[in-house]
Amino acid sequence: xxxxxxxxxxxxxxxxxxxxxxxxxxxxxxxxxxxxxxxxxxxxxxxxxxxxxxxxxxxxxxxxxxxxxxxxxxxxxxxxxxxxxxxxxxxxxxxxxxxxxxxxxxxxxxxxxxxxxxxxxxxxxxxxxxxxxxxxxxxxxxxxxxxxxxxxxxxxxxxxxxxxxxxxxxxxxxxxxxxxxxxxxxxxxxxxxxxxxxxxxxxxxxxxxxxxxxxxxxxxxxxxxxxxxxxxxxxxxxxxxxxxxxxxxxxxxxxxxxxxxxxxxxxxxxxxx
Amino acid sequence: xxxxxxxxxxxxxxxxxxxxxxxxxxxxxxxxxxxxxxxxxxxxxxxxxxxxxxxxxxxxxxxxxxxxxxxxxxxxxxxxxxxxxxxxxxxxxxxxxxxxxxxxxxxxxxxxxxxxxxxxxxxxxxxxxxxxxxxxxxxxxxxxxxxxxxxxxxxxxxxxxxxxxxxxxxxxxxxxxxxxxxxxxxxxxxxxxxxxxxxxxxxxxxxxxxxxxxxxxxxxxxxxxxxxxxxxxxxxxxxxxxxxxxxxxxxxxxxxxxxxxxxxxxxxxxxxxxxxxxxxxxxxxxxxxxxxxxxxxxxxxxxxxxxxxxxxxxxxxxxxxxxxxxxxx
Numbered sequence: 001x002x003x004x005x006x007x008x009x010x011x012x013x014x015x016x017x018x019x020x021x022x023x024x025x026x027x028x029x030x031x032x033x034x035x036x037x038x039x040x041x042x043x044x045x046x047x048x049x050x051x052x053x054x055x056x057x058x059x060x061x062x063x064x065x066x067x068x069x070x071x072x073x074x075x076x077x078x079x080x081x082x083x084x085x086x087x088x089x090x091x092x093x094x095x096x097x098x099x100x101x102x103x104x105x106x107x108x109x110x111x112x113x114x115x116x117x118x119x120x121x122x123x124x125x126x127x128x129x130x131x132x133x134x135x136x137x138x139x140x141x142x143x144x145x146x147x148x149x150x151x152x153x154x155x156x157x158x159x160x161x162x163x164x165x166x167x168x169x170x171x172x173x174x175x176x177x178x179x180x181x182x183x184x185x186x187x188x189x190x191x192x193x194x195x196x197x198x199x200x201x202x203x204x205x206x207x208x209x210x211x212x213x214x215x216x217x218x219x220x221x222x223x224x225x226x227x228x229x230x231x232x233x234x235x236x237x238x239x240x241x242x243x244x245x246x247x248x249x250x251x252x253x254x255x256x257x258x259x260x261x262x263x264x265x266x267x268x269x270x271x272x273x
Numbered sequence: 274x275x276x277x278x279x280x281x282x283x284x285x286x287x288x289x290x291x292x293x294x295x296x297x298x299x300x301x302x303x304x305x306x307x308x309x310x311x312x313x314x315x316x317x318x319x320x321x322x323x324x325x326x327x328x329x330x331x332x333x334x335x336x337x338x339x340x341x342x343x344x345x346x347x348x349x350x351x352x353x354x355x356x357x358x359x360x361x362x363x364x365x366x367x368x369x370x371x372x373x374x375x376x377x378x379x380x381x382x383x384x385x386x387x388x389x390x391x392x393x394x395x396x397x398x399x400x401x402x403x404x405x406x407x408x409x410x411x412x413x414x415x416x417x418x419x420x421x422x423x424x425x426x427x428x429x430x431x432x433x434x435x436x437x438x439x440x441x442x443x444x445x446x447x448x449x450x451x452x453x454x455x456x457x458x459x460x461x462x463x464x465x466x467x468x469x470x471x472x473x474x475x476x477x478x479x480x481x482x483x484x485x486x487x488x489x490x491x492x493x494x495x496x497x498x499x500x501x502x503x504x505x506x507x508x509x510x511x512x513x514x515x516x517x518x519x520x521x522x523x524x525x526x527x528x529x530x531x532x533x534x535x536x537x538x539x540x541x542x543x544x545x546x547x548x549x550x551x552x553x554x555x556x557x558x559x560x561x562x563x564x565x566x567x568x569x570x571x572x573x574x575x576x577x578x579x580x581x582x583x584x585x586x587x588x589x590x591x592x593x594x595x596x597x598x599x600x601x602x
Contacts, residue, residue, distance in 0.1 A: 013532070014551050017416045037533065099391065100384055129532065130416075133393045134374070135381030138349065142385040147465035148348070151374050153526070168468075172526045173374070176472045180348065182465035192533045193519075193526050234390025234428035238410060241421045246558070246577045251570070254584025260592030263564065264600070266580040270562060272486065272541050273508055273597050 001052045001059045004110050005045040005123040006140070007038040007078055009071035010130040017130070023237040024096045024230060025130055027068055034074035037125035039081070039197035044155050044190045045123040046082045046198070051157060060084045062113050066094060066105050072213070079208035080200030086213035087113060093218055096230025099131070103139035105228060108221040110144060121167060124189040126151055137189040147182035153193035275366035276309045276332065277302035278359055280352070280379065281325070282371045283313065283345060291324040293483050294371045296442035298435055299328040301398050303445060305409050306366040307331045311359060313344050313352055316451055326449025328442060334359060339455040342463065349375055350462035353382035358456050360387050360430050367409055369398070372434040380434045389429025396439050396538070396559075401425065409433070417532065417555035437482045438538055473527065476512070481528065484511035486541045487560070489530055491515035491553070493546015493567060493586055496523045500590040501545055507597045513537065513557075515547045531556035545586040549574025566590065 011017045011030040020026050045061045052059055063078035065071045066089040075086040089109050097105070110122055122144070127134035141148035152169030160166050160183065167188055168181040200208070218225050226232060252262045267273050279302050282292040295310075302308035309332040310325040316335035325333055336355050338344050344351045356368060356379065368383065370376040372394050384391040397412035405425050411433055413422045425431070481487065488505035490498050492515065505512045514524035516531050530537055532555040542560035547553055549565070549572055557563070558577060565574045570583040582589050 013417065013555075017419070019420070023422075099381065103381075103385065126533065132415075132532070133381075134377050135384075135391065135393060138378035138381035139385050142350075142353075142382040145461055147350070147461075148378070149465050150348075150378060174473070174527050176470045178467050178471075179469035180465060180467050186465070191526070192516075234384070234426060235392055235424055236427050238405075238423040238425065240415075240423075243414075243419050243421055243559075246563070248576050249579040249581070251575050251578065251581035251583060253570070254582050254589055257588065257592055259566070259582035259584040259589045260596060263566070263580070263582050263589065263593050264596045266564070267508070267541075267597075268600070270541070272562075273600065 001049060001121070002114060002117060002119045003045045003048060003061045003121045003123060004113050004119055005041050005061060005063050005078065005083065006106055006136075007042065007063055007065050007074050007125070008035045008128045009033070009065060009067040009074040010035040010128055013129045019240050022096070022230065023240055032070055032073065034077045035125060035129045037127060037129055037192060038074075040190050040192055040194050041123045041125040042078050042081050042083065043197040044194055045121070048121060048123075048155065048157060062087060064106065064109055064113065065089070066102060066109065068095070075213060076208060077200065079211045079213070080204045081198055082204060083211075085211055087216060088213060089216045089221065091218040091225070093225035093229045096233060097228045098233040098235050099133055099135050099139060100234050101228035101232060103136050103143055105218070105221065105223055106136065106140055107143035108223050109216065110140070112216070112221060118185070120165075120184045122187045124187065126189050126191045137187050141187040144187065146185050146187060148187045148189070149180045149182050150189040152188060152190045155188060155190060155194065275306040276363045277306040278356065278363065278365045278368045279308055279310050279330070280356065280368070280370045280376070281310050281312045281321070283375065290319060291321055293442060294435075294437040296324075296328045297437065297440045298369045298371065299325065299330055300440045300443045301435060302369055303329045305398070305400050308447065309334060309363070309365070311336065311356065313355060316453075322449060322451060326447050327444055329445040329447045330449050331447045333449055333451045334454050335451055336454045336456060338458045340458070342458055344458065346467060347463050348465045348467065349378040349382060350465065351458045353379045353386060354458055354462050355456050356383050357386040365430060367431040367433055370432070370434045372436045376434050380432050384432050387429055387432075389432050390426035391432040391434075392424055392426060393434045394536075395433050395435045398433060398435060398439070414559055417551055418558040436536065436538075478505065479509070479511040481511045481513055481530070482535050482537055484537070485539055486510035486543070487513050487530070487537050487539045487557070488543045488545065489513035489515060489547060490518055490545045490586075491547030492517040492521070494518065494523065496521060497587070498523065500587050500594070504543070504590045504594045507594045510543070515553050544574050545590060547574055548572045549577060
């Protein structure tokens with residue numbers, strides 16, 4: 001089983017995130033980290049590997065990240081959690097890419113990772129915590145021409161009647177809970193409901209130092225630099241404006257049960273009741 | 274004037290009723306061009322065709338698969354194929370798709386298929402002018418609602434997913450000419466399928482993302498949502514929950530408001546026993562009016578509120594519910 005897990009290095013969502021002058025996200029001036037939602041993908045990738053057996057010669061989880069120099073932090077953290085190998089695609093020409101460009105680079109990198117012995121599952125988080133579009137898994141599946149089973153809260157492997165391995169997920173949708181499945185190879189995305197992500201152990205941290213990390217450029221992937229980056233993006237940001245901070249309104253203490261009455265008076269004054 | 278393709282929300286056709294977000298998209302489409310509704314499934318279901326026309330659809334493409342496959346039984350890939358074929362045929366000014374898990378995936382695949390730019394989660398779409406070469410300009414709320422961004426697509430067909438409540442649905446009689454369309458679905462598009470589905474029980478309350486009022490509960494409920502639900506019912510609200518409440522198993526994930534759940538932007542948001550972590554704020558801070566009830570007077574949620582009560586929600590809410598019920602007589 002050859003699993004590739006895609007992770008993104010993002011600005012810390014609890015920090016003061018902002019835009020650069022060219023209206024791209026500031027990825028240098030704000031502390032970054034492995035996107036929290038991608039930790040769930042790493043966790044599920046590791047669990048899939050553990051379920052099929054732990055012999056790492058046959059079963060590999062490779063973490064893949066496309067991002068600036070410091071995105072190596074996200075790769076390292078994933079290795080510390082237990083991934084076997086890392087791939088960091090870094091190239092100045094990638095900066096400012098939109099989802100179209102990013103998915104192109106990811107697809108080429110997945111193909112290269114699987115060039116020798118193929119790949120079975122590409123695992124992704126449900127969305128990044130910065131752009132939060134949630135479209136890259138679907139775009140990746142489209143580019144790799146494989147099925148996508150997305151937004152899973154439970155993931156399991158099973159064999160179908162024809163002896164093929166299928167990946168089955170449970171998706172807790174708005175109107176129904178669905179079981180969705182597809183035959184490998186597949187792109188899978190998981191939500192934050194899929195199970196808490198493990199913390200790197202001391203042993204994991206030490207072991208990560210010896211794990212192989214490949215650094216690839218666009219030319220390593222055979223991607224034309226003209227096809228990616230800000231200039232090649234299919235969308236343009238016209239302007240961005242910080243939302244004026246909300247000014248705190250009236251806060252009352254619920255002394256002697258006065259709070260409920262004050263609340264109802266407020267709602268009535270705003271014509272909500 | 275060019276056509277604007279509007280994908281009719283697949284949840285629409287369960288009982289032949291068109292969902293409010295779809296009507297909102299038709300209203301937005303009319304600003305940009307001539308709305309064409311894309312209806313995947315049987316057009317004779319309920320009154321869908323009449324409703325779509327009443328809200329401005331000039332054309333209605335009723336799509337079925339040439340080999341009789343039920344497209345709705347599969348996931349998004351066949352729907353993206355249908356739209357790609359329609360984009361090629363009609364050269365639309367834009368494709369509008371309801372935001373949400375399914376809508377965004379369809380949009381992503383469609384963007385790759387048609388080599389086009391895409392914008393997700395727009396909260397407004399306005400027609401372009403000469404400075405934008407006529408392409409529509411979208412507004413998005415980003416970084417947990419702390420920035421507003423205006424953007425547009427510069428390549429291919431603008432593919433835009435639009436959040437619920439982004440426009441007030443306006444009636445406008447369109448021709449509503451139904452064109453039945455059979456499309457060929459590739460085998461690879463059928464490879465992922467839904468093998469079981471268990472419908473969620475309807476709560477009878479408004480849909481979370483569409484509701485004018487949302488009443489949410491968090492860790493401070495201690496797992497007992499009775500007071501939150503009773504208060505919500507008294508003011509006709511949808512019920513939401515924080516991630517802490519969902520992670521504790523008190524409420525299903527479909528109720529979660531926040532970064533990894535729903536983003537809501539109602540007229541009134543009432544947060545009960547919710548501290549107001551960034552994860553939650555991302556999902557609600559663009560609400561028009563915000564009210565909070567929390568025991569902790571230092572909870573960050575109070576920095577956002579128009580009105581707040583420092584107190585025990587299990588006491589405040591039942592008393593408020595009683596007073597509202599009394600006032601309504």
